[in-house]
Amino acid sequence: MSKPSPKKPAGRSRTPIREKLTTVRPSGEKDDNFFELVHAVARQIPKGRVTTYGAIAAALGARGSARMVGWAMISGHLVENPVPAHRVVNRTGLLTGRHHYNPPERMQKLLEKEGIKIKDNQVVDFARLFWDPSREL
């Protein structure tokens, strides 16, 4: 990978997450809302496939903002159109977001229900199941 642009990525967007969660926004409203973009991409993840925080961030042009993607997942289950956040893992295929589920084992359960095998909180055959939004979308 190359990094010729030290400039700030386009992912910046102040996102009053609390307003987002408590306010129903009219359809067609799609501004610089980074979180909604993340949700939109995450919803495209095919069943039985997984992707990473970094891959989603990169697809949105915010290469270095993988953390914000994970953050967006937190609200992902509170919005009207639910986001399959369980299909998003870290770059090694580890289920780092499992602690946000109730109970934590639920994330693994959801993945297994889609035919994905999990061993030690890690996606088995991760490389093969990996779905790259910027390449396959």
Added chain:
DNA sequence: ACGCTGACTATTA
């Protein structure tokens, strides 16, 4: 306003 935290990742030692 400042510093720390965190569902991350790439780099370096």
Added chain:
DNA sequence: CTAATAGCCAGCG
């Protein structure tokens, strides 16, 4: 392989 470091940036005390 592991560990430390540095970017990243919105929220919170």
